[in-house]
Amino acid sequence: MSALTALAQLRAIRDGIAQPITTVRHCHLAPHPMVFIPLRLAGEAAAPMGAMVGTDPGHPRLLVVPQPRNRDLRFAFTAELAEVVLPYIEGFGKTTETIEKKGGEPYERCLDAPQILVPNPQAVTFVGLLGRSTRFRRVDGPYPVHPSVPLLGRWLTYFADRSQHPGSSLLLTATEALGAHWATGQSGLEDANLAALLGWIDPPEGMTGPGAAEEAEDPLLWPPAGPATDPGFDNEVLGPAVRAYEEAPTERAVERVAQALRTQLEPTWRLMWRSVELLRALPEGARVKDRWDVDRGSFTRFLERVTEGGPPQARRDGAVGAAARLAGLERARASYDVQRAYDDPLVMAEYRLTGEAFAGTVTAADPEHTEGEGRSRKLRPLITVRTEDQVRLTPGATVGSPDRRGHAAEIVEVVDGEVTLKITKGMGRGRTPSPGSVPEPGERVTYTSLTDDFQSSAALPDPELTPWTHGGPPQEYVPSDEDAQEEWS
Amino acid sequence: MTPQQEAAAVVDAVLADLPRNRGVVVDSPPGAGKSTLVVRAAGHIAETGEPLMIVAQTNEQVDDLVERLATEHPDLTVGRLSASGYVTPGRVLALPNVSVAGKLPDLGDPAVVIATADKWAWIGDRTWPWAIVDEAYQMRSDKLLRIASLFERSLFVGDPGQLDPFSIVDGERWAGLSWDPVQSAVSVLLRHNPDLPVHRLPVSWRLPASAAPVVSEAFYPFTGFRAGTEHGDRSLELTVNGMRTSYDRALEEAAASGWALYELPSRHTVRTDAEAVQAVAVLAVRLLQRAPVAHSERGSHRVTADRIAIGAAHRDQVAAIRAAGVPEEITVDTANRLQGREYDVTIVLHPLSGRRDATAFHLESGRLCVLASRHRHACVVVARAGIPELLDAHPSAEPVQLGVPVKFPDGWEANQAVLAHLSKHRVAAH
Incomplete structure (x- = not known):
């Protein structure tokens, strides 16, 4: 609890x-x-x-x-x-x-x-x-x-x-x-x-x-x-x-x-x-x-x-069916947890307490900040957020925000309740960030390491190709009058 | 037989069994030379000229293996497959016989290809005559299902006493099925192929004589092992004098006996118990100030920060300990991520410290086993008083599932056994 x-x-x-x-x-x-x-x-x-x-x-x-x-x-x-x-x-x-x-x-x-x-x-x-x-x-x-x-x-x-x-x-x-x-x-x-x-x-x-x-x-x-x-x-x-x-x-x-x-x-x-x-x-x-x-x-x-x-x-689930169902359930679980937190400040507060999220006010912003030179030059606006929360995120951590969809940032530095963030996603394709995509000084923002950004899992073999480690291919299902029998009935 | 002879006999038996069976399983207690066996077997297979794939579970484990393999077999070509976003560490880049790439064709044609199980699952269009699966008890069986068609024969190596793989969702639906996807790869493999040979490495080279019997009895009750060294072979010397504080006394106890229990007063606390976190951090700092020197069969060396680790059960505890001012070079991590690692001295925040209940998560024997078996010299456990009473109030009451093989050790019993031993090395916080 x-x-x-x-x-x-x-x-x-x-x-x-x-x-x-x-x-x-x-x-x-x-x-x-x-x-x-x-x-x-x-x-x-x-x-x-x-x-x-x-x-x-x-x-x-x-x-x-x-x-x-x-x-x-x-x-x-x-x-x-x-x-x-x-x-x-x-x-x-x-x-x-x-x-x-x-x-x-x-x-x-x-x-x-x-x-x-x-x-x-x-x-x-x-x-x-x-x-x-x-x-x-x-x-x-x-x-x-x-x-x-x-x-x-x-x-x-x-x-x-x-x-x-x-x-x-x-x-x-x-x-x-x-x-x-x-x-x-x-x-x-x-x-x-x-x-x-x-x-x-x-x-x-x-x-x-x-x-x-x-x-x-x-x-x-x-x-x-x-x-x-x-x-x-x-x-x-x-x-x-x-x-x-x-x-x-x-x-x-x-x-x-x-x-x-x-x-x-x-x-x-x-x-x-x-x-x-x-x-x-x-x-x-x-x-x-x-x-x-x-x-x-x-x-x-x-x-x-x-x-x-x-x-x-x-x-019963076969070997492949069980693994597929498990992958689906795990994905749904993770995504449900993230979505609940993004939808609800009271749920997000739980994560703020454990240090996986923080809320605060933007004190400075450099929306035109860029990284790299020439063709690899990328727009990476910087913002600084003042927060009272205990932040337990380390530099390099990717964070998302419930305030803006598709928005992602990276923690640059955490010093005495001041968090510096580098925005990496959700600014549009232009040379300058699209309007409203970079939080402005004075704005109240929330960031969290919970993100709905999952890697899909690799494909499973076809059930007919179940490998020897998992019992080999299952027998083909043929409906019969005995189907409804239970072992214990 | 000497420990060396005993261990060598097992390794020879494993190598002899390899060509005769589709799969060979090797159980390895903490620090019993699992990586040595993997490197040896890899060299053995590579000599036949047939290609070999190696599967490990995490990127760190892959990098460790790549480094050892490439260093000990300098004429062997090693390919390391990696996912996007992986940054190759300097120690791997510096090896001349290693190539790193995201796709198989980009590796050239190395004799050995190493990657994580997750990465292997994406490689579909080739079959290897040989595979070695490292940390196979850490691997979930659904991961093995995704890669098992890649190889014809395989050596499975791992430590059955460490943490079982887990899932964030309830796997009860599959309990008792022989292919239960949340079970470890080895248990599923052995249930379908009960005739496969299982070998056991008999000697722990890491654990000192003070720790091997304790860990063996608590966590490997029916498959014991012994230490490779005798009591006099290792010692930890604190070269700077202490000031008789309870921290100093705990460190001195650990240096003298290999174990110490730094006990805080009994109290129910939140997970990131501020006092316990503080005690862990102070002990770590104090240990460095006492300038410890480790003497062992490998000679003597100063125990520097990188030879010290702090272990805890939860990530938020790790973050809190980190934030409490532990020197940067000291490893602070959860049990899951400390698996397979080795240090001179470890400081452990007991998983049950300050809790008011003992859940299956906290009772899992593997968690405590990992935390109590990472050290070559000494282990300091920080805990609040009252854990034996807490255990007595929470006997394991997990429902018994039909068709699930009984597992040893029982987490409850293992916890009691470790605490009983630690109570002899108790230092009360002032």
Whole structure:
């Protein structure tokens, strides 16, 4: 935990209310996100019990499995879920834009992409497991399922995989999204309880944050946000309802299970939409749109893959696939960290504290300064910045600035709070710097060694050419009826 | 057998195994002559007339290897591939048999080509009959995946006790997979090719007799090694008298016994603990003022600033120590960057000093192993009191992953072992 977050936590305890740790919102929030709250059968990893899903706060759709030990009913549930989720997802494939790529073929990208909100990281794990248990199912052969089941399975897998991508907003959890913007006076473990977290951030009239959070610990007032249900509820309400269905599978018995689950899901449903309101009230960070563009691109590519009838995602990454995914994740992580700092002075303050960034006032500027002679003569304006920050950057370090895009400089000298910088990029092509590209005396500037300037990693071999050090080429994938079997099932 | 004979027997066995296997792995504890082996094997392969590629992990390691190889085999032509932005240091430019270029065709046709793993990944259109991969335990397996098709046979050399490669993202998804991309190149290689011969260098020439048993027991519990020298062979003499301050006493303890623990009062602090940083800097300055002279099997010499290193866990600590007024010539760096380096005396800021929790990062045995095994004569550790209690409060609670081979040593246990030894050389700050 950073020093500033620790300070915000202390303040939250002192004031009895959560403290903001950012000045802007760092995640994309769709105009009509789909909220999905899954519940699973206690003791099972991926047996769905019920779910509340929908894009309209006033009209949630409740789906239930009256006897979750019955696999036919489980897949019927998945097919019903697919009826809600697939049209929402596929609706975004209808309108696309053409993107011109430098030195490449132009390609199509969906104008917008779906966004699914779940309460917590456990729900993401469940989404992934539900995807895994359904994407290999077959529509013919033994135990056939509705064609929408394996299709939904592939989409759920895609969303769960994508959520591991730093900075991606296609599948968000409410607790993590809120936790990234507010610090509470409770532990990280307690922050994982959505009701308690919201209690700190937005306590009801007349209550303090800690008071509201304490109330949230009572499962009768605030049922858990899933996927696990409250054991008391399981024993006293759900168990008898499921047994009644077992004895007489009537409409009334189904309705009894549905009623029971509704009491558990409705409070969380309201909390989810309250979270959306709170997040929407924050102004969006400047680079959030860039990251959403990347999400849209990824979504479009997967949509194309599904439309072309590609195989379901493999259960495990192959050697080459794993390395490629790792490279992508690392790049996204680094770039997300930089973008957050550039978008938000409060995040940048963390780096100022560790000496990786400094802010100050320009005291002198020599915008016409040049280096080299003759044809190799280059424009290298010099500026001097007076700062109160502890600067731990050494001469020669390359720095960027959130104030100007494409701007880069090199530290020349650091003496007693005076930093001399040589500007190396972002001055235009002329003999003199383009107007406004060199900070003027009196201007307040921020510089940091965090830069979004990455070297792309070298190409990986084709999977068919996996070398002997990594087990050689993998066997070719042939779909079979055994695909959906798990080693442990 | 003498240590010399013992080590020579292993090297001969390695060279004999090379043509018989697709890959040969050599585990080398700190200072056991890994570079010597690489240079020797390179010469051995070059004699056959077949071209050889050498892979190292950082530019410094490449430059070190180029220098040693070119000096010890003056009739061998050596090519050094470099990325753009690399500035060739003077010590490499001065070598007549070395050429430096960014592209393979520009090197001419040298017998040996050396580059970092990152650079090799961009060279695609040629296959070498031989390769040597240096610091292979530091190399992530995804890097090996990018270059493995470049060679037919390879010698992998490295130190299993040093820091494992790491990633800024969570690699749990791949835990247990035999090709887990965040594992080291050697573990992935051996999981797919369990029949490859693995040799172990048995003698540390760097670590003195005071340090080798400590490091061996703590970090190589099942694959021990010994020091190449005896207790009387090395000594550190402080030629200027001290003033009985706690700094002086810590330095005297280190000079006499090879170890010292300079202990500050127990306190929870931020990472750049001002008092600890100050103590590290003062110890370094004071050490130079005491005009130390090192006596060893190589003769006697004055320990100058360039023979002293300061190690810490985090970059901001390094920056803070640097800013606290340490002489320019003293190396100050993180454990990651001190790997493979050797000094006469080291001063270490203990990774757990002043912390209120012990995370997996801080418990990683390799980090402490690197910091505690860079010295030829003495190591001074600066720490706040209370680390054993901190460890007791944070037993390693990492989840056990299926299919992941158990690794030794355990970081928690190694930390306790080192602290137990250091407690015999404790000097309390005044």
